[in-house]
Amino acid sequence: xxxxxxxxxxARMPETFYTKLSPTPVAAPELIAVNRPLAQxxxxxxxxxxxxxxxxxxxxxxxxxxxxxxxSVYAGHQFGSYNPQLGDGRAILLGEVVDGAGQRFDIxxxxxxxxxxxxxxxxxxxxxxxxxxYLVSEAMHALGVPTTRALAAVTTGDQVVREQFLPGAVLxxxxxxxxxxxxxxxxxxxxNTQALQTLTNHTLTRHYxxxxxxxxxxxxxxxxxxxxxxxxxxxxxLLGFIHGVxxxxxxxxxxxxxxxxxxxxxxxxxxxxxxSSIDQFGRYAYGRQAAIAHWNLARLADCxxxxxERPSEFEQALGGFQDLFEAQFLxxxxxxxxxxxxxxxxxxxxxxxxxxxxxxELDFTLSFRLLAERAEDDGSLVFGEFEQRWRRRLGxxxxxxxxxxxxxxxxNPLYIPRNHQVERAIEAAVxxxxxxxxxxxxxxxxxxxEQPGLEAYxxxxxxxxxxTQTFCGT
Numbered sequence: 481x482x483x484x485x486x487x488x489x490x491a492r493m494p495e496t497f498y499t500k501l502s503p504t505p506v507a508a509p510e511l512i513a514v515n516r517p518l519a520q521x522x523x524x525x526x527x528x529x530x531x532x533x534x535x536x537x538x539x540x541x542x543x544x545x546x547x548x549x550x551x552s553v554y555a556g557h558q559f560g561s562y563n564p565q566l567g568d569g570r571a572i573l574l575g576e577v578v579d580g581a582g583q584r585f586d587i588x589x590x591x592x593x594x595x596x597x598x599x600x601x602x603x604x605x606x607x608x609x610x611x612x613x614y615l616v617s618e619a620m621h622a623l624g625v626p627t628t629r630a631l632a633a634v635t636t637g638d639q640v641v642r643e644q645f646l647p648g649a650v651l652x653x654x655x656x657x658x659x660x661x662x663x664x665x666x667x668x669x670x671x672n673t674q675a676l677q678t679l680t681n682h683t684l685t686r687h688y689x690x691x692x693x694x695x696x697x698x699x700x701x702x703x704x705x706x707x708x709x710x711x712x713x714x715x716x717x718l719l720g721f722i723h724g725v726x727x728x729x730x731x732x733x734x735x736x737x738x739x740x741x742x743x744x745x746x747x748x749x750x751x752x753x754x755x756s757s758i759d760q761f762g763r764y765a766y767g768r769q770a771a772i773a774h775w776n777l778a779r780l781a782d783c784x785x786x787x788x789e790r791p792s793e794f795e796q797a798l799g800g801f802q803d804l805f806e807a808q809f810l811x812x813x814x815x816x817x818x819x820x821x822x823x824x825x826x827x828x829x830x831x832x833x834x835x836x837x838x839x840x841e842l843d844f845t846l847s848f849r850l851l852a853e854r855a856e857d858d859g860s861l862v863f864g865e866f867e868q869r870w871r872r873r874l875g876x877x878x879x880x881x882x883x884x885x886x887x888x889x890x891x892n893p894l895y896i897p898r899n900h901q902v903e904r905a906i907e908a909a910v911x912x913x914x915x916x917x918x919x920x921x922x923x924x925x926x927x928x929x930e931q932p933g934l935e936a937y938x939x940x941x942x943x944x945x946x947x948t949q950t951f952c953g954t
Contacts, residue, residue: 485524498552547575557729574588574589584657622926630653661731719845749847773805781798818874820877823873845892845938894928894930895926
């Protein structure tokens with residue numbers, strides 16, 4: 481029996497989709513972490529994955545039986561500027577596995593060495609970005625957000641040269657697939673309609689099989705991706721999550737969050753909030769994420785129109801994004817405010833709440849928890865006139881105050897991967913101490929539950945701890 485039960489569909493695609501190559505070995509890999517529940521779901525023995533043999537596979541020193549390692553090619557708009565060829569410059573897809581429910585997943589190694597798409601880079605990753613992606617992606621999963629996930633991580637024993645010498649690491653990342661808007665853009669730019677048709681069929685088969693009977697499959701694919709992206713970005717907004725680098729090559733057609741480089745969760749609420757050090761003009765600010773997702777989807781539509789020249793239907797599909805996004809956002813935000821259903825006027829109540837947080841510079845995460853406490857407190861109005869309106873709205877539903885508070889605390893996290901906590905874990909890991917990462921990882925797996933003795937992980941940063949910029953980490 482293979483240690484990893486591979487079944488590789490992307491490797492069976494035409495050779496124009498990728499370059500086959502093996503990872504570049506590293507000096508002395510050591511285990512950082514194994515995600516045991518995820519390994520079990522994928523049919524991988526977690527003990528084997530944590531063994532010296534498994535560590536060498538994650539590090540890229542050994543290619544397991546059944547793997548067909550490759551680096552995929554794609555293009556993309558980066559901060560609005562088109563790059564005709566990007567591709568996996570520091571990642572190699574080992575292969576795919578199918579879980580017990582029949583769902584297919586990619587297993588990819590990030591930081592696994594140079595590829596033909598590295599554009600002069602070394603193909604490696606410092607330890608810091610691996611720690612960040614492990615923590616944030618697994619936190620997003622615990623928060624109920626569709627996301628790529630961390631299967632395992634290792635240090636390499638090698639130094640990576642950036643502005644300084646840093647310890648290297650490799651992350652084994654899992655995704656429903658790594659097919660991007662930029663994958664379609666690569667073939668569209670080359671007017672390779674045969675490859676576009678192949679990619680469309682593959683994507684529908686893998687992610688939207690119910691659409692394979694559609695008369696117009698390119699349109700059906702666009703409609704399905706529009707709906708999934710609208711839901712995804714709504715979930716980001718509900719958590720105060722800022723992706724930071726919403727380039728078309730970082731938007732997956734499966735609707736999962738990918739690329740946790742310059743991402744961040746807001747502390748105090750601000751529609752204009754930007755963390756990414758390279759986003760100098762606020763293109764990917766919190767308040768612009770839905771508009772950018774719509775723009776990216778329009779680039780996908782441009783590609784698919786090469787297969788079906790009926791632009792009015794594609795425009796209609798794109799035009800539905802905003803309504804889908806707003807409906808998802810309002811429904812879920814109503815739940816965050818303790819409302820059991822959406823009624824006329826609730827959108828104005830949501831707007832008033834967000835404006836109050838903006839005006840008072842309130843902590844995005846903790847304000848919802850504090851509001852939940854107000855449901856059982858008839859004292860002074862902490863949130864002023866808004867709180868009066870909110871209480872009147874709660875009075876229109878049968879749930880009592882205790883039920884409202886319980887409902888709110890079930891959807892409003894207490895613990896998120898706050899920037900200063902993630903940075904603290906990274907600094908400790910670079911210094912050789914993984915205990916901070918390990919404890920933070922455990923805390924983030926129960927984001928809605930009070931955890932006695934660990935209250936500090938819920939607190940916003942003190943002034944000296946504030947993180948105002950985040951970096952791609954490449």
